[in-house]
Amino acid sequence: xxxxIHPISYLNADSYNxxxxxxxxxxxxxxxxxxxxxxxxxxxxxxNNNNNANNAHITSISTxxxxxxxxxxxxxxxxxxxxxxxxxxxxQSSFTSQSSGNSPxxxxxxxxxxxxxxxxxxxxxxxxxxxxLQTQLGVSPIxxxxxxxxxxxxxxxxxxQGVQNVQYSFPHGNNKSSNSAAANPFSVPLFNPIxxxxxxxxxxxxxxxxxxxxxxxxxxxxxQVNLHNHVSKQVDLSSEIPIPTSNNNNNINNIPxxxxxxxxxxxxxxxxxxxxxxxxxxxxxxxxxxxxxTAIFDVPEDLYDHLCNDHVGRKSSNNLQLTxxxxxxxxxxxxxxxxxxxxxxxxxxxxxxxxxxxxxxKRPQDLKKHMKxxxxxxxxxxxxxxxxxxxxxxxxxxxxxxxxLYTQPIIGNSMAAPGKRKLxxxxxxxxxxxxxxxxxxxxxxxxxxxxxDGGSYNIDMFNKLNSTYDQTCHQQQPPQQQQQQAALHxxxxxxxxxxxxxxxxYNLSNSIDxxxxxxxxxxxxxxxxxPTTSQTYGSHPLNGFAAPVAGLSSGSSGIYYPPQINRAxxxxxxxxxxxxxxxxxxxxxxxxxxxxxxxxxxxEASTEDFSSEDDEEVDDDQLAGLLGGLSLEQSYDVNDVxxxxxxxxxxxxxxxxxxxxxxxxxxxxxxxSSKLYPEIAAF
DNA sequence: GATTGCGCCGATCTCTGT
DNA sequence: ACAGAGATCGGCGCAATC
Numbered sequence: 001x002x003x004x005i006h007p008i009s010y011l012n013a014d015s016y017n018x019x020x021x022x023x024x025x026x027x028x029x030x031x032x033x034x035x036x037x038x039x040x041x042x043x044x045x046x047x048n049n050n051n052n053a054n055n056a057h058i059t060s061i062s063t064x065x066x067x068x069x070x071x072x073x074x075x076x077x078x079x080x081x082x083x084x085x086x087x088x089x090x091x092q093s094s095f096t097s098q099s100s101g102n103s104p105x106x107x108x109x110x111x112x113x114x115x116x117x118x119x120x121x122x123x124x125x126x127x128x129x130x131x132x133l134q135t136q137l138g139v140s141p142i143x144x145x146x147x148x149x150x151x152x153x154x155x156x157x158x159x160x161q162g163v164q165n166v167q168y169s170f171p172h173g174n175n176k177s178s179n180s181a182a183a184n185p186f187s188v189p190l191f192n193p194i195x196x197x198x199x200x201x202x203x204x205x206x207x208x209x210x211x212x213x214x215x216x217x218x219x220x221x222x223x224q225v226n227l228h229n230h231v232s233k234q235v236d237l238s239s240e241i242p243i244p245t246s247n248n249n250n251n252i253n254n255i256p257x258x259x260x261x262x263x264x265x266x267x268x269x270x271x272x273x274x275x276x277x278x279x280x281x282x283x284x285x286x287x288x289x290x291x292x293x294t295a296i297f298d299v300p301e302d303l304y305d306h307l308c309n310d311h312v313g314r315k316s317s318n319n320l321q322l323t324x325x326x327x328x329x330x331x332x333x334x335x336x337x338x339x340x341x342x343x344x345x346x347x348x349x350x351x352x353x354x355x356x357x358x359x360x361x362k363r364p365q366d367l368k369k370h371m372k373x374x375x376x377x378x379x380x381x382x383x384x385x386x387x388x389x390x391x392x393x394x395x396x397x398x399x400x401x402x403x404x405l406y407t408q409p410i411i412g413n414s415m416a417a418p419g420k421r422k423l424x425x426x427x428x429x430x431x432x433x434x435x436x437x438x439x440x441x442x443x444x445x446x447x448x449x450x451x452x453d454g455g456s457y458n459i460d461m462f463n464k465l466n467s468t469y470d471q472t473c474h475q476q477q478p479p480q481q482q483q484q485q486a487a488l489h490x491x492x493x494x495x496x497x498x499x500x501x502x503x504x505x506y507n508l509s510n511s512i513d514x515x516x517x518x519x520x521x522x523x524x525x526x527x528x529x530x531p532t533t534s535q536t537y538g539s540h541p542l543n544g545f546a547a548p549v550a551g552l553s554s555g556s557s558g559i560y561y562p563p564q565i566n567r568a569x570x571x572x573x574x575x576x577x578x579x580x581x582x583x584x585x586x587x588x589x590x591x592x593x594x595x596x597x598x599x600x601x602x603x604e605a606s607t608e609d610f611s612s613e614d615d616e617e618v619d620d621d622q623l624a625g626l627l628g629g630l631s632l633e634q635s636y637d638v639n640d641v642x643x644x645x646x647x648x649x650x651x652x653x654x655x656x657x658x659x660x661x662x663x664x665x666x667x668x669x670x671x672x673s674s675k676l677y678p679e680i681a682a683f
Numbered sequence: 684g685a686t687t688g689c690g691c692c693g694a695t696c697t698c699t700g701t
Numbered sequence: 702a703c704a705g706a707g708a709t710c711g712g713c714g715c716a717a718t719c
Contacts, residue, residue, distance in 0.1 A: 316717095331709095333709085333710085334710085334711095335710085335711090338709070338710070338711095341708080341709080341710095342708075342709075344707095344708090345707080345708070359706095361706080361707090362706095362707075362708090363707085363708085366706070366707070366708090369705085369706080370705080370706075373704085373705070
């Protein structure tokens with residue numbers, strides 16, 4: 001088992017600090033890169049592998065800075081350029097069989113030395129795109145490194161002080177019999193000032209310390225260069241392997257492998273180093289750091305394709321390379337998919353996106369394992385919600401059997417004993433709801449209700465109800481009950497008016513029920529709570545990298561984000577405050593735990609939740625935390641939904657009562673009339 | 684039918700963050 | 702200490718080839 005993870009190999013090359021001095025870097029010689037599983041195992045099929053090394057050569061690497069180089073691409077969009085085309089069911093294959101992507105920023109400095117054969121004539125998998133690269137030199141060396149370098153092996157042949165030239169040979173791809181320079185005698189001189197400079201820096205200073213740190217305990221691959229071997233049957237062992245200096249052997253991790261052996265002691269177990277991919281790591285360009293490869297890509301997907309196709313290769317192409325040469329990682333595996341999986345260590349590529357939270361993952365297994373977290377959370381929340389639902393049902397039963405619902409407290413002092421709450425809280429709430437929803441003047445201006453038409457429980461309704469609730473709770477001087485009663489009675493003049501209002505709130509009540517049930521089901525359908533309006537969808541918290549979602553196709557932008565809303569933004573913008581349902585999921589879980597432990601009734605818990613919020617503004621960190629912790633199932637408080645259900649039901653109950661009262665009055669009038677009439681008739 | 688290459692996937696180990 | 706994430710490795714199935 002090899003856990004040699006280069007700590008900085010996660011980073012893009014831009015993160016390196018150049019500590020190299022032009023005259024101090026160790027000599028870089030050649031490496032025969034062709035070591036395959038076959039050659040190691042002695043398989044007959046491995047015989048051809050030596051050709052790779054012999055065919056390729058790198059004359060030199062230029063360390064001169066050509067920072068003025070400018071790159072201009074012709075459009076080379078390929079299927080994999082669009083993340084939407086990633087086969088997320090088979091990410092590996094998607095990366096390895098659909099490659100070509102954007103043109104890497106390869107610059108041909110010495111293009112007259114050889115013209116790249118830009119057409120892949122052997123690889124049926126991919127690379128049929130022409131990548132045109134224009135440099136300021138006025139010549140457009142056309143090079144698709146993925147195509148041209150298919151199966152390429154490189155060997156540095158000479159080292160010149162100051163300026164080095166890079167030259168690649170590109171044997172053809174999959175054709176086993178043509179895997180030779182003689183059969184494919186083209187070579188492409190390349191120059192990438194950035195990559196060259198970085199490669200230059202790889203072997204100096206602190207970076208070298210880290211290289212040793214991560215590799216001292218790594219067994220050298222067979223036929224490959226051991227850090228401290230200087231003889232190989234294939235390789236000039238000084239090649240690309242940094243020569244340790246006396247200055248960088250201080251760290252125990254720099255102890256060479258041979259040191260422990262010589263002492264007869266087992267070397268200390270090397271420690272894995274993990275580094276999370278940060279936002280800055282997602283910024284291109286992305287340099288290939290495989291040996292002295294100079295390819296640069298603007299998206300990590302293409303870099304991964306490049307690594308899998310050009311450097312790892314395939315056995316069927318006689319160019320399989322199971323040792324990782326990314327920054328001399330030298331991690332060796334026994335299977336191709338293992339090395340390709342390992343390569344993700346070096347690339348800030350997380351194409352697997354959780355649909356329930358903003359998290360991204362490198363491997364499908366990682367996502368799958370992560371999903372268990374949501375399932376467990378769901379089960380835990382389901383259990384809690386079921387308890388709440390049972391309480392709610394119990395309350396509903398008691399309401400229907402005992403007292404009119406509108407007398408049940410919706411708001412009030414949660415510390416007050418049940419049954420002792422003031423009714424003016426409910427009446428005030430009912431009045432506020434009907435007023436805020438403009439039902440009092442619905443016959444005058446129905447346009448004001450347009451936004452909430454149909455009684456659908458959507459994000460607008462969600463916010464509206466919260467707003468109404470808050471306004472009612474924060475009324476400095478709640479109107480007297482008699483005044484509210486009078487206002488309410490004046491709101492409706494006839495039964496049809498009440499019926500229309502009833503229909504509206506009846507639909508709303510059912511809509512809330514449906515949404516709530518979906519919440520309990522945990523089927524992810526809770527997204528329906530927030531319809532797909534332009535207002536309700538905020539920017540993705542991980543802006544800057546388009547992550548496809550497994551199993552979902554992308555839109556025209558090639559970017560799919562799960563139906564999440566930026567609740568913090570929306571609500572803060574709408575109501576200029578932050579409510580507690582914007583808290584992170586973790587905090588919310590804690591609150592649930594506390595609620596479960598306590599003996600509070602549902603209504604008490606829910607009302608207190610909303611009564612105790614403050615008006616402080618959310619800062620950036622808080623907002624970032626909120627965004628990072630939001631998920632469909634956890635981002636909003638189910639208590640809000642239940643509270644809204646209570647509010648609406650209270651309105652319905654009130655409407656039912658006043659309608660019955662109104663009907664009773666009419667009936668009384670009718671009866672009295674009918675009574676009067678027969679009496680008259682009796683005359 | 685046997686072999687081989689390849690990729691998917693689960694198990695497991697290791698490390699990080701709280 | 703624990704949960705979650707990152708990384709590695711072996712088993713298995715499928716397709717192509719012999």
